Every structure is written in structure tokens, then in C-alpha cells.
Amino acid sequence: MKKSLAAGLFAMAFSGAALAFHCPAEMKKIDEALAKNPQLSAEQMTEVKKLRAEGESLHTAGKHQESLDTLEKAKKILKIES
Incomplete structure (x- = not known):
């Protein structure tokens, strides 16, 4: 029982770390797509930039899943495959 509890706690600790490292990679994908001047409406561009900034703020706050x-919403607008 102790081993399974320890394994569960270990997995939980590292899953948060994995999400934390994944956020910057997703932001980089968005930044690279924006650098290519995608064909977006002004509203879409504004929304993508807002979502990108919000995603970074959430990452900084430790809210990695959020x-x-x-x-992901910004990537969808940009039509970036995951």
C-alpha cells in the first residue's frame, strides 16, 4: 500500500512539472505562427494575442492546465495542429 501511495504522489508531482514545461512550447508555436503573418481578421488577431498573453500569465501563476x-484556443484560431 505504501508503495502505491508513494508512486501516486510521485506521478502527481511530476505531472505538474510536465505541464509547466509544455506551456512554453505551446507559446512558441503560437509565436512562430504569428511571425508568419497569418491571414486573420483584425478581430481574430486581437483574440489570438489576448489568448497568448493570458496563457503566459496563467503559466506564470502556476495554473498550467488553464x-x-x-x-489551445489561440492555436485553433491559427489552425495549428497539436
Whole structure:
């Protein structure tokens, strides 16, 4: 029982770390797509930039799943495959 509890705690600790390292990679994908001047409406561009900034703020605050969810919305507008 102690081994399974320890394994569960270990997995939980590292899953948060894995999400934390994943956020910057997603932000980089968005930044690279924006650098290519995608064909977006002004509203879409504003929304993508807002979502990108919000995703970074959430990442900085340690809210990694929320950050990834937000960044995914920006990627969808940009038509970036995951």
C-alpha cells in the first residue's frame, strides 16, 4: 500500500512539472505562427494575442492546465495542429 501511495504522489508531482514545461512550447508555436503573418481578421488577431498573453500569465501563476486550455484556443484560431 505504501508503495502505491508513494508512486501516486510521485506521478502527481511530476505531472505538474510536465505541464509547466509544455506551456512554453505551446507559446512558441503560437509565436512562430504569428511571425508568419497569418491571414486573420483584425478581430481574430486581437483574440489570438489576448489568448497568448493570458496563457503566459496563467503559466506564470502556476495554473498550467488553464494555460494550456487558453493557448489551445489561440492555436485553433491559427489552425495549428497539436
